[in-house]
Amino acid sequence: MxxxxxxxxxxxxxxxxxxxxxxxxxxxxxxxxxxxxxxxxxxxxxxxxxxxxxxxxxxSPPAVVAPAEPVQLGDVTEEDLRAYNGSDPSKPLLMAIKGQIYDVSVSRMFYGPGGPYAMFAGRDASRALALMSFDPQDLTGNIEGLSEDELEVLQDWEYKFMEKYVKVGQLVSEKAQKHNENGKEHDS
Ligand code: HEM
CATH class of the missing domain: 1.20.5 (Single alpha-helices involved in coiled-coils or other helix-helix interfaces)
Structure with a gap:
């Protein structure tokens, strides 16, 4: 108390x-x-x-489905490559530099429809990348007449793509493609 x-x-x-x-x-x-x-x-x-x-x-299985492994396409014409510009979501997104085709599907935010670089998808963008140009006229694999500096810029892009993406094929002229197909028919 x-x-x-x-x-x-x-x-x-x-x-x-x-x-x-x-x-x-x-x-x-x-x-x-x-x-x-x-x-x-x-x-x-x-x-x-x-x-x-x-x-x-x-x-439980993962909720997000992993993107499919890049599929090797081999020889492809420029015209065939257009089909891989992202307009068909079931197809991979492809882009070429110096005739080498890369699967850029993992960068859909860059190259997919509505992306800032969507114009490069389904194309060989060598000239545009070398010139750092968005001019539709430069959306071509034709690198004739480029300066040494521009070719160096393109080379840097090519290194970046080789490092980042899987190469899935190469561009061939339509003539070469036809020739190849005929060759295969002869073989079989
Ligand atoms: C105002 C000028 C520009 C700005 C601010 C800009 C900015 C960027 C940024 C922030 C990225 C993302 C980089 C990364 O996360 O890896 C990028 C990627 C890219 N830029 Fe640009 N850019 C410009 C101009 C251009 C031009 C003129 C070209 C070619 C014509 C170009 C082609 C690209 C390409 C191809 C990629 C994607 C590379 C990849 O697949 O990783 N950019 N740009």
Whole structure:
């Protein structure tokens, strides 16, 4: 009882409040503290809450279907390449540099319909890339008359593509393609 009286006297002496007022304020502060804490989620708890979901995801199949592996096309004419410009979503997105065809499907945001570089898809864009040009006239694989600097720019693009994308074929002239087909017919 002596302890009780000492505590009450100390409360009054230190705070200038009556013990009833002091404990009422203390209780209110506790309620406010709990309410504010309840507004935030403990990161530990969040991690623990996520774990069972992640474990479940391990056993169920992934929601996102991985893009198909690039298919090798071999010899393709410029005209055939046009079909791979993104207008048919079931076909890969292809683009050629110096006659070498790359599967750029992973960069659909660049080359797909509505993308900033959609005009390059389904084309050999060598000239446009060498000249850093968006002029439709430059959308060709013809690199005649380019300066050394421009050819160097093109070379840098080619290195970038070789590193980033899978080569799936090469451009051939229509004549060469026909010749090849006839050759195959003769073989069989
Ligand atoms: C205002 C000028 C330009 C700006 C600000 C710009 C900006 C960009 C940016 C931010 C990227 C993404 C780079 C990455 O994440 O790897 C990109 C990619 C690209 N740019 Fe440009 N660009 C410009 C002009 C051009 C021009 C003139 C050409 C060619 C005619 C061009 C061709 C490309 C190509 C082909 C890619 C995609 C490369 C890949 O497949 O990784 N850009 N550009």
């Amino acid at each position: 002596a302890l009780y009286t000492t505590v009450m006297e100390a409360v009054t002496a230190y705070t200038g409040l009556s013990p009833a007022a002091f404990f009422t304020i203390l209780a209110l502060m506790w309620v406010v503290y709990k309410t504010v804490c309840g507004m935030f989620v403990d990161p530990e708890e969040l991690n623990n809450a996520k774990k069972p979901a992640a474990a479940a995801a391990d056993v």
